[in-house]
Amino acid sequence: xxxxxxxxxxxxxxxxxxxxxxxxxxxxxxxxxxxxxxxxxxxxxxxxxxxxxxxxxxxxxxxxxxxxxxxxxxxxxxxxxxxxxxxxxxxxxxxxxxxxxxxxxxxxxxxxxxxxxxxxxxxxxxxxxxxxxxxxxxxxxxxxxxxxxxxxxxxxxxxxxxxxxxxxxxxxxxxxxxxxxxxxxxxxxxxxxxxxxxxxxxxxxxxxxxxxxxxxxxxxxxxxxxxxxxxxxx
Numbered sequence: 001x002x003x004x005x006x007x008x009x010x011x012x013x014x015x016x017x018x019x020x021x022x023x024x025x026x027x028x029x030x031x032x033x034x035x036x037x038x039x040x041x042x043x044x045x046x047x048x049x050x051x052x053x054x055x056x057x058x059x060x061x062x063x064x065x066x067x068x069x070x071x072x073x074x075x076x077x078x079x080x081x082x083x084x085x086x087x088x089x090x091x092x093x094x095x096x097x098x099x100x101x102x103x104x105x106x107x108x109x110x111x112x113x114x115x116x117x118x119x120x121x122x123x124x125x126x127x128x129x130x131x132x133x134x135x136x137x138x139x140x141x142x143x144x145x146x147x148x149x150x151x152x153x154x155x156x157x158x159x160x161x162x163x164x165x166x167x168x169x170x171x172x173x174x175x176x177x178x179x180x181x182x183x184x185x186x187x188x189x190x191x192x193x194x195x196x197x198x199x200x201x202x203x204x205x206x207x208x209x210x211x212x213x214x215x216x217x218x219x220x221x222x223x224x225x226x227x228x229x230x231x232x233x234x
Contacts, residue, residue, distance in 0.1 A: 024056040026220065027203040029069035030213025036061040039225075041193060047112035055196050058221035060229035063188065066217040067233055070159040070186035073214025078156045078184040082138065085182060089135035091209040092181075096128045099205050103127065103170055106197035111166055127170030127202070134178035141182070156184035161230040164199075166192035173202055177216065188217045190226045 024040065025032040039057040044050070080088075096103070104124035107113055113123055143154045160180045164172040169191060180187045191199030203218045219226050 023053060023200055026056065026058060026062055026066070027218040028066045029217070030207070035059070043110055043197060045109050045112060052109045053197065055220045057193065058219040058226045062219045063226055063229040063233060066188040066219050067159060069214040070188055070217055073212060074159060074186045077186055077212055077215050080184060085184065086135060086138060088181065088209065088211065089131060089138070092131055092206060093128065093135070095205045095209040096131060099201055100124055100128070103198055103201045106201050107169060110195040110197040111169065123168060124170055126168065127174040130171065130174035131178050134182050138182040158185065160185050160187040161233065162187055162189045163227055163230065164189070164191050166195035169195045169198040170202070173199060186215045188219060188230060190219055190221060190230055193220060193222045196220045
């Protein structure tokens with residue numbers, strides 16, 4: 001059985017396989033879109049040294065598109081209430097639980113962690129844990145308080161550029177994505193090009209949970225092609 005995700009590609013990972021081939025699109029503005037220019041990279045499973053699939057590699061133009069989508073979505077998302085964001089976190093948690101095994105298989109495939117002993121028991125769970133913990137913190141977080149004659153206001157900073165490494169990928173992504181969502185920020189995520197499959201699963205989870213279009217964007221690529229344009233973008 002072959003399943004087709006929102007990205008329009010095959011997802012053998014959803015059927016318990018160890019590949020996720022030919023995922024050559026980025027998640028920008030709530031849709032899976034083609035890269036500005038074609039550049040493909042194989043994803044290697046370090047446990048087998050075999051190709052586990054391939055991804056498109058982004059460029060400064062793709063970063064610019066993603067940042068523009070995030071900037072356009074920022075005013076409306078920043079205006080959401082605490083209750084609206086808590087409801088969003090509840091939906092993310094439910095969607096994550098549904099895709100838990102897919103996340104674990106993606107992590108096992110992309111960075112070689114044993115599926116049962118580590119990817120399933122710990123790594124995938126760490127991502128869900130951070131979404132739940134952040135939601136709990138959001139419930140009582142003090143965004144505004146007086147201090148003497150001063151009023152302290154903690155505000156959403158705007159569009160966030162997020163870059164995550166290959167090890168413990170779900171943990172690292174959730175540690176950045178969840179607080180940004182809680183604060184009312186929009187974002188562009190660049191996962192490690194060595195371990196990008198879990199980022200694709202996360203994008204599908206957030207899409208299913210109903211994260212508004214443009215709030216979360218994902219562009220795959222390396223440090224020179226995507227990381228540098230993202231970190232230097234005004």
